[in-house]
Amino acid sequence: MTVVTGGPRPQEDHSPRERTREEDVATSQDDGHPGSHYNRIRQSIVSGQAGPGTVLIPTVLSTQYNVSRTPVREALIRLEQDGLVERATRGYVVRTRTPEEILEICEARIALESSAAQAAAIRRTELDLARLVHVHESTAATKDPAELRELNHLWHVALREAGHNTTIAELMDRLDAQLKVYDSHTAPATDLPDNLSLILEEHAGILDAVRRRDAGAARDRMIAHQSRTRDLRIGALARSGRAAH
């Protein structure tokens, strides 16, 4: 189990609390609004910087960020509710998921995303469609893997917007974050060129169904698309799991 509590610490600083403005700016891109620590810690988890099993201790984080435990605790409570961290005897731990749990998350995603596709076919506006086409074409014109992953994500976000169901969109955001934690393991498989062209084909198919307002086809194609992605993900996870043994 990794027992890192974050990036490199600025310096050992045991003074009670110096509200030096310079230091604040230096150690953080804190915009100052309440709850910003939540986003910061969340980002470090989702980005994989603080991978599964990483121990997060309020005291340590608070000295790192040069704030008191109170706002850090608030952030960790929210992250716990998000399913990204869980309570340990001491502090919190970035949640470790078994392949079975990853499969469960994928199953929930398929249910919600196919429902969103169905809704998009029914409720999409012309603007929604134009946005979707735009992102799709940008994706087709890109070669950089990181940018492709981002555009792929944006396409799905645009589709959920076209579905006009914020409840589903929010739940998907949460599930996306839970899976993103494992991207470092699964990315190699999903970044393969032949997968990328398959993704584009599948997106095009769904897009076409949404254009034609064919809700059933949109749903079925999304199920197929997400199921294939799931299998790829699980396969990569199984391989990296075996490799870790």
Add this chain to the structure above:
Amino acid sequence: MTVVTGGPRPQEDHSPRERTREEDVATSQDDGHPGSHYNRIRQSIVSGQAGPGTVLIPTVLSTQYNVSRTPVREALIRLEQDGLVERATRGYVVRTRTPEEILEICEARIALESSAAQAAAIRRTELDLARLVHVHESTAATKDPAELRELNHLWHVALREAGHNTTIAELMDRLDAQLKVYDSHTAPATDLPDNLSLILEEHAGILDAVRRRDAGAARDRMIAHQSRTRDLRIGALARSGRAAH
């Protein structure tokens, strides 16, 4: 907008903080474990005691429960993440949902619950099936509306257990809580005797599909069941909305 912050206050008590054990026991069924305030406040919202629009102010709640603001704040943050309350300029407010939003929640529920039914047909054990049958028969043998609502809920919980997907089960718990806030408006419609017999029929049909391991039928029947419940709910809401005007 209702501006009640809870039940009757024990007595005006402005002393700093008296850790009188007797008083604690008297004013609460606090089991003492951390996070118990979350459950208490959550319950008061879900039960309808603190309906939509109710303002929850940390200071007030903390004097009511005879604890400091810190644990109350923690509870409210968790409830915010649950989608049950939202931040206001002062304090938190129990979220008010438009009928459109209620529809969105129902849509997400249909997607997840039908997926759970499908999974149950595939993955159910004999024990799962026996539990499901037991709850179903208890439901059929009951007349009391409150008990019927509870058993109906338990049947759905048992089905999700049979689906063996805790992610879906947890998401459904959350969505159930969000809808339960409006039960006082929708219960009159769902408690009608002819609806109850319809529910039993539909449950029996889903149960049969799960028994036969017919995933497609389980899914489709669940979609039909939940869609009908949704329409009933929305109808009742529209009527109570019109009545409120």
Add this chain to the structure above:
DNA sequence: GTGCAAGCAAGTGTATACAGATGAACTCAA
């Protein structure tokens, strides 16, 4: 009465205090 501004009560976020709990390190007899 009406409108405006000063004053004030009460809320907000964050820091800190403090009393337990707990796990790691340390001691010492065998």
Add this chain to the structure above:
DNA sequence: TTGAGTTCATCTGTATACACTTGCTTGCAC
């Protein structure tokens, strides 16, 4: 060297302190 007991540093939950903000009230000129 080992294992049981003891210390101790540190973490946890909760209470409290404090500075800042905000919106209501009050009083006064008109």
